[in-house]
Amino acid sequence: xxxxxxxxxxxxxxxxxxxxxxxxxxxxxxxxxxxxxxxxxxxxxxxxxxxxxxxxxxxxxxxxxxxxxxxxxxxxxxxxxxxxxxxxxxxxxxxxxxxxxxxxxxxxxxxxxxxxxxxxxxxxxxxxxxxxxxxxxxxxxxxxxxxxxxxxxxxxxxxxxxxxxxxxxxxxxxxxxxxxxxxxxxxxxxxxxxxxxxxxxxxxxxxxxxxxxxxxxxxxxxxxxxxxxxxxxxxxxxxxxxxxxxxxxxxxxxxxxxxxxxxxxxxxx
Amino acid sequence: xxxxxxxxxxxxxxxxxxxxxxxxxxxxxxxxxxxxxxxxxxxxxxxxxxxxxxxxxxxxxxxxxxxxxxxxxxxxxxxxxxxxxxxxxxxxxxxxxxxxxxxxxxxxxxxxxxxxxxxxxxxxxxxxxxxxxxxxxxxxxxxxxxxxxxxxxxxxxxxxxxxxxxxxxxxxxxxxxxxxxxxxxxxxxxxxxxxxxxxxxxxxxxxxxxxxxxxxxxxxxxxxxxxxxxxxxxxxxxxxxxxxxxxxxxxxxxxxxxxxxxxxxxxxxxxxxxxxxxxxxxxxxxxxxxxxxxxxxxxxxxxxxxxxxxxxxxxxxxxxxxxxxxxxxxxxxxxxxxxxxxxxxxxxxxxxxxxxxxxxxxxxxxx
Numbered sequence: 001x002x003x004x005x006x007x008x009x010x011x012x013x014x015x016x017x018x019x020x021x022x023x024x025x026x027x028x029x030x031x032x033x034x035x036x037x038x039x040x041x042x043x044x045x046x047x048x049x050x051x052x053x054x055x056x057x058x059x060x061x062x063x064x065x066x067x068x069x070x071x072x073x074x075x076x077x078x079x080x081x082x083x084x085x086x087x088x089x090x091x092x093x094x095x096x097x098x099x100x101x102x103x104x105x106x107x108x109x110x111x112x113x114x115x116x117x118x119x120x121x122x123x124x125x126x127x128x129x130x131x132x133x134x135x136x137x138x139x140x141x142x143x144x145x146x147x148x149x150x151x152x153x154x155x156x157x158x159x160x161x162x163x164x165x166x167x168x169x170x171x172x173x174x175x176x177x178x179x180x181x182x183x184x185x186x187x188x189x190x191x192x193x194x195x196x197x198x199x200x201x202x203x204x205x206x207x208x209x210x211x212x213x214x215x216x217x218x219x220x221x222x223x224x225x226x227x228x229x230x231x232x233x234x235x236x237x238x239x240x241x242x243x244x245x246x247x248x249x250x251x252x253x254x255x256x257x258x259x260x261x262x263x264x265x266x267x268x269x
Numbered sequence: 270x271x272x273x274x275x276x277x278x279x280x281x282x283x284x285x286x287x288x289x290x291x292x293x294x295x296x297x298x299x300x301x302x303x304x305x306x307x308x309x310x311x312x313x314x315x316x317x318x319x320x321x322x323x324x325x326x327x328x329x330x331x332x333x334x335x336x337x338x339x340x341x342x343x344x345x346x347x348x349x350x351x352x353x354x355x356x357x358x359x360x361x362x363x364x365x366x367x368x369x370x371x372x373x374x375x376x377x378x379x380x381x382x383x384x385x386x387x388x389x390x391x392x393x394x395x396x397x398x399x400x401x402x403x404x405x406x407x408x409x410x411x412x413x414x415x416x417x418x419x420x421x422x423x424x425x426x427x428x429x430x431x432x433x434x435x436x437x438x439x440x441x442x443x444x445x446x447x448x449x450x451x452x453x454x455x456x457x458x459x460x461x462x463x464x465x466x467x468x469x470x471x472x473x474x475x476x477x478x479x480x481x482x483x484x485x486x487x488x489x490x491x492x493x494x495x496x497x498x499x500x501x502x503x504x505x506x507x508x509x510x511x512x513x514x515x516x517x518x519x520x521x522x523x524x525x526x527x528x529x530x531x532x533x534x535x536x537x538x539x540x541x542x543x544x545x546x547x548x549x550x551x552x553x554x555x556x557x558x559x560x561x562x563x564x565x566x567x568x569x570x571x572x573x574x575x576x577x578x579x580x581x582x583x584x585x586x587x588x589x590x591x592x593x594x595x596x597x598x599x600x601x602x603x604x605x606x607x608x609x610x611x612x613x614x615x616x617x618x619x620x621x622x623x624x625x626x627x628x629x630x631x632x633x634x635x636x
Binding site: 015016017018019022023025026029030033034035036091092095096097098099100102103104105106107266268269 | 367370371372373374387388390391392393394395397399401402404405406407408409410411414415417418419421422423424425448462466
């Protein structure tokens, strides 16, 4: 028996080896089996559904599209999407799990891609379910107040919900990128929340102070949280077209993940 | 070498350590035959070893800023034996192990497993099992889920996860969060993870650290058994007595360099002095009778001498010539610990003062 035959009979080599799909499965198991994930999902659900009800009951006709009551909580829940992305990575670094992860699959780019894809997909699916529950939940109340959701027109309900879910997924990716780059949970959360919440405020402040310089105020359109508003519920007269808004939304996490890939490849774990 | 039948009797399900498809490694012994052939035995031969199944470091170096952790280290870890990795704290053992499995990038040189860099291995878990430290586990995840996540990367079946849980004896805590594990349970979980892919090569950094005596013995028998199947094993430990019982070959690191790389008995012989323990009612007379160049006599009590530099036969002859009665004449060889301390004496970063032995009196006997 030659060594090669022996190897083939010993372990079915074609079946036991890392593939991208298997890495995705592994990342899914990891995501589902820590409490932090379910805390984040729970808080997103609570905020989304709670705020949707509060906004709906506070509103009165005429209202253009009451779906905004369901979408608006993204302003707050985007932070949780980002944090979940961060802790899914930094939790591995702080506990040493990352050494197990990178010895099981030493192709670090594949691990990063799988983790990002899984976090983005998970956040998208979870958000979609939560937005749908919120929309269905407020329907009787909205109808009673003569502001019924127009389920028949996809552009009025389904498309905004899908778009909002996609932005939640993208915010989670931003967190994943930051987590891999910084490795420290506190640092990565600070930067991610900074980009989502603090950056718009800073730009608005600067825009007010430097009102002679027009482009400073325009920068505010290119931060993720503002672009998300343009992308989810576009309307005429907005500074960014939906396509441009989506480009901005994708560019931020893409940049973070590229940066992460650049440092993770060669760095000692 | 340990008797395989003995192992099989102690650990009835030993062959299941590797994989359910019996690989014919069940020891052939009568008493325990029923126990050791759980899978009915397709009874093929163990996979033949070849020269590729080894760990080879060539001029391996690692520096962190100004500090050189590993300096031009070359060695080969061969299949079919247990290679012990020894060295004081900070000698570079863990750094070297991390470089072997591709976690740290060497500053110079290279290291390969089965002829390839770790990052180039097609299916790492099935080729190399790694226990780097017991803490490479997310504290919030249960042991079983940790193993499931690891197994999923290679498409390894859930049945194998349950098997390694069984083998390492962590069944009772497998559904508890790993963060609450004792050091010993953490080690067992780490070993379980290393076994998932039934690997040919095992790299175990301090596997017995924190284990209870039963666990220590289990690891020893387990690595001996694995080596007897022709697997390649690199094992580090601070417990010299444990290493002496487990390793065939020893690589000693000190301050990032290889201080010794030899078969264990050769190392002990080269770095310790053989002594002869002698008891005689006329010990003082015997001490002067044997004195000579290169002979060292230590009087540990009025009637006992420890003599080095002369073989027991010569001491007996000298005593006979002088008519000195001898009550005991025992040659003693040094231990691995003695050899290790002699070797690393210069390279220990944090050393303790020697405790003076009460009553011991050194007599330098010059001619």
